[in-house]
Amino acid sequence: MKKLINKPEDVVKEALAGMAAAHADLITVDIENQVIVRKDAPVQGKVGIISGGGSGHEPMHGGFVGFGMLDAACPGAVFTSPVPDQMLIATKAVNGGAGVLHIVKNYTGDVMNFEMAAELAEAEGIHVESVVTNDDVAVQDSLYTAGRRGVGVTVLLEKIVGGFAQTGAPLDQVAALARKVNAQGRSMGMALTPCTVPTAGKPTFELGEDEMEIGIGIHGEPGRRRVKLAPADEITEMLATPVIEDLGLKSGENVLAFVNGMGGTPLIELYIVYNALNRILKGKNINIVRSLVGSYITSLEMAGCSITLVRMDDELIKYWDAPVHTPALRWGM
Amino acid sequence: MTNEDMIRWLEGIADALHENAQYLTELDAAIGDADHGTNMDRGFTAVRAKFPAMQTMDMAGQLKTVGSTLVSTVGGASGPLYGTAFLRAGNAIAGKTDLSAADVVAMLEAFLGGIVARGKAQPGEKTMVDALTPALTAAKTALQEGAGLAEVTARAAAAAEEGMKATIPMLATKGRASYLGERSIGHQDPGATSSWLMLRCLAEVCAGSV
Numbered sequence: 001m002k003k004l005i006n007k008p009e010d011v012v013k014e015a016l017a018g019m020a021a022a023h024a025d026l027i028t029v030d031i032e033n034q035v036i037v038r039k040d041a042p043v044q045g046k047v048g049i050i051s052g053g054g055s056g057h058e059p060m061h062g063g064f065v066g067f068g069m070l071d072a073a074c075p076g077a078v079f080t081s082p083v084p085d086q087m088l089i090a091t092k093a094v095n096g097g098a099g100v101l102h103i104v105k106n107y108t109g110d111v112m113n114f115e116m117a118a119e120l121a122e123a124e125g126i127h128v129e130s131v132v133t134n135d136d137v138a139v140q141d142s143l144y145t146a147g148r149r150g151v152g153v154t155v156l157l158e159k160i161v162g163g164f165a166q167t168g169a170p171l172d173q174v175a176a177l178a179r180k181v182n183a184q185g186r187s188m189g190m191a192l193t194p195c196t197v198p199t200a201g202k203p204t205f206e207l208g209e210d211e212m213e214i215g216i217g218i219h220g221e222p223g224r225r226r227v228k229l230a231p232a233d234e235i236t237e238m239l240a241t242p243v244i245e246d247l248g249l250k251s252g253e254n255v256l257a258f259v260n261g262m263g264g265t266p267l268i269e270l271y272i273v274y275n276a277l278n279r280i281l282k283g284k285n286i287n288i289v290r291s292l293v294g295s296y297i298t299s300l301e302m303a304g305c306s307i308t309l310v311r312m313d314d315e316l317i318k319y320w321d322a323p324v325h326t327p328a329l330r331w332g333m
Numbered sequence: 334m335t336n337e338d339m340i341r342w343l344e345g346i347a348d349a350l351h352e353n354a355q356y357l358t359e360l361d362a363a364i365g366d367a368d369h370g371t372n373m374d375r376g377f378t379a380v381r382a383k384f385p386a387m388q389t390m391d392m393a394g395q396l397k398t399v400g401s402t403l404v405s406t407v408g409g410a411s412g413p414l415y416g417t418a419f420l421r422a423g424n425a426i427a428g429k430t431d432l433s434a435a436d437v438v439a440m441l442e443a444f445l446g447g448i449v450a451r452g453k454a455q456p457g458e459k460t461m462v463d464a465l466t467p468a469l470t471a472a473k474t475a476l477q478e479g480a481g482l483a484e485v486t487a488r489a490a491a492a493a494e495e496g497m498k499a500t501i502p503m504l505a506t507k508g509r510a511s512y513l514g515e516r517s518i519g520h521q522d523p524g525a526t527s528s529w530l531m532l533r534c535l536a537e538v539c540a541g542s543v
Contacts, residue, residue, distance in 0.1 A: 054366075054368075076409075077375070078368065080366075080407075080408040081409045081412070082408055083406065083407070084405075108410040109410040109411075109413070112410060112414070113409075115413075144511070145506060145512060146506075146511045197366070197367045197371075199368075200367040204366065205362070205363075217509075219366035219509065220366050221366050221512060223513075224513070
């Protein structure tokens, strides 16, 4: 295992200490409890927004804490849901008297731990609303699975909803906007390589030199199917087509196009994918009104990418464009 | 079963999960995200640190301490599932200072009940429920036949082992393994494996009983 770490068991704590030092102007980090909080929290009168999940997806979610996006993030062990204690600490830290929104990705562990945390918070008199993201189209049949995974749309939702909350909107409206973004977004991912969880010491699965995994999640688990390696244009087609179909995108509609790197793929390759995606969407007369290209929801060093499309309207565009200042995203200020 | 036996059981679990951490992680790599062994080891290492405090607790208090410790340290799905299991198991034996075979069966029923309430899995979905359900059935049958604690727990452990192995050909319809669809077939479920280890340790501790 060739990683830029010290001891595997210290990875998360050391990374949190590094983040705290690098972004001391934006965040404070409770390293012992593993909670990252916006420096000026709680922001009085504003809905507090928290999310969390396993470590190993950086910059999600800790890198999105700051003005205009998340108020706090709870990182668990690598690829492991955080525990209710973390979410309770975060919820109390961001409670500005207007309630708190929990953004939960649809994974069994995340959902259960956040549910327990919301119960604890309500017991302490803090009003919590929870929104679950489940945009992954790779998992088709919800009846026979744990349901669609929450992946790329989570990043876009955190930004849009963060922008709206910054205006002082009430909790029920913030939650409604979050559900709207989730409903209008779909994603699909693929991997060229597996990844290695530091404490596991070896890759989560084996891929041959000429193979790729289609329909991956973000936790290093194998995908839906393994096929022969194809050129980027074909890969983009394989990801974009089910997303477009599932979303029912029609000629003339507007989208936000997000090409995400899984962590181990260089930007030059992500732009090749975006080029292909741009051509596919133009061919269907679907307008890209906003774009995001980069590694924002990752799976350690996994090489690969995911594509997320969100059907945009004026409201979503407005809050996407709103100012944001976090370690990973900054514009308008 | 007394509160010293209870601590011996929990210590046995902590040892077994530590020794099998890599094995559980490997099982979880095949159909999950390769963290089950590490997570359970971390949880029961935290439980181990509470043994001194547990010496003076009654058994219900001991199990509830295990439950809340697991919730606070394990994370993932296993934390809430096993955490709720131990919390409910503790509630089922509230006030008792010596557990009969019937008490232990009630404890196991509450343990499984907690997992089903939290995770909503049924048998056949390739989860820990597939080891625990046959284990409970075997324990109840043994109890009805008049078996003592040693035999009840031994038969429960044996049934759990069979149930764990029976997960191999199952299609996963719960948890992370369910995303793999048919690719989950042919692999033993890590949660069923850690459940079996817990019951095996229980049988070992109760082996000397009547």
